[in-house]
Amino acid sequence: MVIERTDANVVASAKLVEYTEITDDNRDSFHFHGDAEQYPISAIIALPEDDKSGTILRGRYLDGERLHQLVVPATVIDGLLANIFRIKNVLDAVISVVAVATLLALTLVFALSIRLRQREIATVFRLGGNRLTTARLLAAEIAIIVAASAVLCSALILVVNQYSADLVRTLVIR
Secondary structure (H helix, E strand, O other): OOEEEOOEEEOOOOOOOOOOOOOOOOOOHOOOOHHHHOOOOOOOOOOOOHHHHHHHHHHHHHOOOOOOOOOOHHHHHHHHHHHHHHHHHHHHHHHHHHHHHHHHHHHHHHHHHHHHHHHHHHHHOOOOOHHHHHHHHHHHHHHHHHHHHHHHHHHHHHHHHHHHHHHHHHOOOO
């Protein structure tokens, strides 16, 4: 989102979301719509003086009858990251299995193609071609297929890369 950066200035694009900083000077300019007495407190940041005070404070909120809970942000974030990396490992395993299946399918397709084209290969031999000529013809065919696939994949990657944020917002985040 940064368009230009110098030692004295940074210029950002219009995609940059701006947040207003709340200070003592502008605190009175903010207002709520509705009765402020009915707004619940959603969070409190407690900074205990030492580990013992923090442990005692967390211990007071351990019983299941309280409506509030006390969490240590680092512990919560560590748990979330552990879940994300577990999901990543599962996705990596699935992608690996799909890649192996794709390679096996491609091998099968090329093997069946060669088998179906035995008459064409025999014709090449009758015209004076040898095994090297046949191998070159088949390699050229495979190279053309791989090159066309690479061009198509590159085009798709460029499109997805250009519109990835919009695609995620549209397809994933609802």
